[in-house]
Amino acid sequence: MKTLIIISHPEIKESSSQQYLLHSIPDDHDLTIHHLEEFYSDTPIDVVAEQKLVAAHDRIIFQFPLYWYSSPALLKQWQDEVLTGDFAYGKKGTQLQNKEFALVLLIGAAKSDYQAGGKELFSMDELTKPFQAMAHKTGMIFLKTFSIYQFVYMTEQEKMTLLIDYQLFVTGDPEQSLLSRENWLLNQLEKTNVTTLGTGNEEILQHVIEMIEENRETIDDLKILLDDMN
Amino acid sequence: MKTLIIISHPEIKESSSQQYLLHSIPDDHDLTIHHLEEFYSDTPIDVVAEQKLVAAHDRIIFQFPLYWYSSPALLKQWQDEVLTGDFAYGKKGTQLQNKEFALVLLIGAAKSDYQAGGKELFSMDELTKPFQAMAHKTGMIFLKTFSIYQFVYMTEQEKMTLLIDYQLFVTGDPEQSLLSRENWLLNQLEKTNVTTLGTGNEEILQHVIEMIEENRETIDDLKILLDDMN
Numbered sequence A, B: 001m002k003t004l005i006i007i008s009h010p011e012i013k014e015s016s017s018q019q020y021l022l023h024s025i026p027d028d029h030d031l032t033i034h035h036l037e038e039f040y041s042d043t044p045i046d047v048v049a050e051q052k053l054v055a056a057h058d059r060i061i062f063q064f065p066l067y068w069y070s071s072p073a074l075l076k077q078w079q080d081e082v083l084t085g086d087f088a089y090g091k092k093g094t095q096l097q098n099k100e101f102a103l104v105l106l107i108g109a110a111k112s113d114y115q116a117g118g119k120e121l122f123s124m125d126e127l128t129k130p131f132q133a134m135a136h137k138t139g140m141i142f143l144k145t146f147s148i149y150q151f152v153y154m155t156e157q158e159k160m161t162l163l164i165d166y167q168l169f170v171t172g173d174p175e176q177s178l179l180s181r182e183n184w185l186l187n188q189l190e191k192t193n194v195t196t197l198g199t200g201n202e203e204i205l206q207h208v209i210e211m212i213e214e215n216r217e218t219i220d221d222l223k224i225l226l227d228d229m230n
Helices: A016-024 A036-040 A047-055 A073-082 A129-138 A156-171 A178-191 A201-229 B016-024 B036-040 B047-055 B073-082 B129-138 B156-171 B178-191 B201-229
Strands: A003-007 A031-035 A059-065 A100-107 A146-149 B003-007 B031-035 B059-065 B100-107 B146-149
Touching: A003 A156, A016 A059, A016 A100, A016 A156, A031 A036, A036 A073, A047 A073, A073 B073, A100 A129, A100 A156, A146 A156, A178 A201, B003 B156, B016 B059, B016 B100, B016 B156, B031 B036, B036 B073, B047 B073, B100 B129, B100 B156, B146 B156, B178 B201
Parallel strands: A003 A031, A003 A059, A059 A100, A100 A146, B003 B031, B003 B059, B059 B100, B100 B146
Antiparallel strands: none
16 A cells, blocks of 8 residues: 655644654655645646646645644645646546545644544544545545544653554555554564664564463453353 | 635736626725735745734625635635734634634535536535635634626526626625625615716616615515414
């Protein structure tokens, strides 16, 4: 599965959250990062090139900071110019059909503000209806949104968890079952270049892998036991 | 009440609906038309001038064609740059509080497409949540949206009705009760420059005014009768 992350952020260098995520993205040839402001801050959007890029991927992700409950202006311009009738929708526009689509949102306010009675009034599922409608119109499958609330207030531990969740989101199975999380983690750990690890760390890594595998075996045994009891 | 209509449309000259509405707008010193692309297609947005303009009006209207279930990119940019924290929201940003806010939307698809099971999946009330949230955040009162579906397929009669409704919407009482519609119409008719009317038309005009007033008296009498019966 080839994934395209389209990032829109007018001041990406000043954004600690975007930088954190960008630096965590694995070097994977199935993953393309495309920061719009880097290409089109002063020049017109190259519609043909953008359409080719989108067509060459199976999963399209829009990643941006929530500005006035929507995307920055350049991503909106990108939608309006690139997603034409002969490309993205209608009888002739079938290039996006059956691709997966998701949002990665960086949000300044707290999650609890986004509800009836909260400061922001509506939930993220309500505010992203225009993107859901776009996915529907273009025949794409809308995945669960990956919302990051108040990154700056996160502890180091929370940021580490976020990083793993994010990596899994952009590279792995979107359903994120416990089993698929484990498999993905094991895969990542086994791919780790052990020569870059300091003395002792290689053993720790091996220990972590064994522990996850043992836990899985225990869970599987318990499931079989439960099935027998029924 | 001073009304500011902020229009965003990248190709306004080619839009028959926008031209129709623009030409119908009465010459009223309480009404300001501000077409963003006319000022800011190639130049940066003058944030201070825009904030002054907004602050000087009591009702703010965003008028635009629905592109991907939202506004054209320039209006989004305007929101992101003009509606700053020291102007539009938060403790210091109180300049929009208690103003009225409304959307005038030009929509290419049919109204019946905008519902569950319809081609566009969501209603206009669902798709405009980001604007409702903006009004909420800035302390503005969100009025009913004025949605114009499939202008090109309208009959001349429907366009005339649309025009009156639109004029009432941008200049009159937003609640549009029958009484306020009557008062507004009477006011417009009485302001008509009779010297521009051909022979006979002046009498027709007078006749229309009298008829509306008589109808109103009849309705009022019936209401009194009903009240007495209760």
